[in-house]
Amino acid sequence: MRHFLDIADIPAADLRAMLEDAAAMKRARNGLPKGALDPDPALPGRALAMIFEKSSTRTRISFDMAIRQLGGASLVLNAADMQLGRGESLADTAQVLSRLADAVMIRAHKHEDVLDFARHASVPVINGLTDRSHPCQIMADLLTLKEHFGALEGLQLAWVGDGNNVAASFIHAAARLGLALRLGCPPGYRPREADLNLARQHSAPVAVVDTAEAAVRGADVVIADTFVSMGDANAEQRLADLAPFQVTPDLMELAKPQAVFLHCLPAHRGEEVAAAVIDGPRSLVFDEAENRLHAQKAVLKYCFGGPEPLNPEPDSAR
Ligand code: CP
Numbered sequence: 489m490r491h492f493l494d495i496a497d498i499p500a501a502d503l504r505a506m507l508e509d510a511a512a513m514k515r516a517r518n519g520l521p522k523g524a525l526d527p528d529p530a531l532p533g534r535a536l537a538m539i540f541e542k543s544s545t546r547t548r549i550s551f552d553m554a555i556r557q558l559g560g561a562s563l564v565l566n567a568a569d570m571q572l573g574r575g576e577s578l579a580d581t582a583q584v585l586s587r588l589a590d591a592v593m594i595r596a597h598k599h600e601d602v603l604d605f606a607r608h609a610s611v612p613v614i615n616g617l618t619d620r621s622h623p624c625q626i627m628a629d630l631l632t633l634k635e636h637f638g639a640l641e642g643l644q645l646a647w648v649g650d651g652n653n654v655a656a657s658f659i660h661a662a663a664r665l666g667l668a669l670r671l672g673c674p675p676g677y678r679p680r681e682a683d684l685n686l687a688r689q690h691s692a693p694v695a696v697v698d699t700a701e702a703a704v705r706g707a708d709v710v711i712a713d714t715f716v717s718m719g720d721a722n723a724e725q726r727l728a729d730l731a732p733f734q735v736t737p738d739l740m741e742l743a744k745p746q747a748v749f750l751h752c753l754p755a756h757r758g759e760e761v762a763a764a765v766i767d768g769p770r771s772l773v774f775d776e777a778e779n780r781l782h783a784q785k786a787v788l789k790y791c792f793g794g795p796e797p798l799n800p801e802p803d804s805a806r
């Protein structure tokens with residue numbers, strides 16, 4: 489069993505294998521109804537419990553559909569409705585869920601809580617977003633870019649705005665896979681030094697610049713996210729500080745002519761991105777949202793020892 493807590497923890501070869509597996513599973517079910525099982529369902533009988541301390545549309549639905557297509561079942565749990573919401577410890581909750589489910593995905597306010605949960609669980613634990621990172625999202629983003637450009641190698645990525653949890657997972661991916669990433673963030677909104685240090689340790693071409701323009705110039709991919717993440721205080725101050733970092737059509741003009749736009753969603757048109765960009769021809773945001781499903785299936789299989797299907801036929805039977 490393996491946890492999926494951060495891209496920073498996963499060897500590059502495993503990340504690449506998961507992306508290949510996600511693409512293959514997407515191809516294999518082309519044309520099937522969304523509720524149909526995969527042609528070769530890899531996780532029959534496995535139950536995934538999901539705990540949400542914060543709201544979710546994509547993460548919740550993509551994981552729910554993912555485990556069903558793989559032949560398993562899901563339980564969606566709001567933390568507030570569980571005894572967790574009345575103070576039961578994460579340690580006890582992790583041990584109980586480990587007896588009743590085969591894997592747990594958790595979206596938590598505090599990253600430390602997910603790490604604590606994983607320490608006490610005896611089944612795989614998946615980070616479904618914390619204040620620090622959003623690794624599942626970046627697997628879907630990498631799949632989307634691989635699909636669009638054919639390969640990740642050689643792409644120049646530009647992150648614009650708040651150096652937040654999603655930015656951190658992009659930095660982790662850049663560190664692991666050697667991707668070129670420039671983050672344009674104003675003072676006070678730079679990514680955490682610990683994440684940048686990881687990139688430095690891997691000699692990954694990751695740089696933080698002060699303006700959106702400097703980040704985007706010559707980029708193949710421009711990425712934005714909300715200026716006010718779940719749990720952030722001082723929304724008005726953040727919107728004012730980050731306003732010059734809106735991705736506008738003029739900003740996109742500085743990127744390469746074939747550059748694309750990514751956003752994990754939910755988006756706020758007129759804040760971090762202009763409607764003309766996110767609803768325009770360079771936007772891949774709905775491919776990206778769909779790819780949450782295919783990427784999450786690869787993550788689930790990885791946690792159960794994949795990417796190859798479980799219980800493969802013995803060599804002699806092939
Ligand atoms: N991108 C993403 O994680 O969306 P949800 O918050 O809707 O899950």
Ligand code: NVA
Nearest residue numbers: 652713717718752753
């Ligand atoms: N940075 C955003 C991502 C939402 C999917 C947040 O944490 O709210």
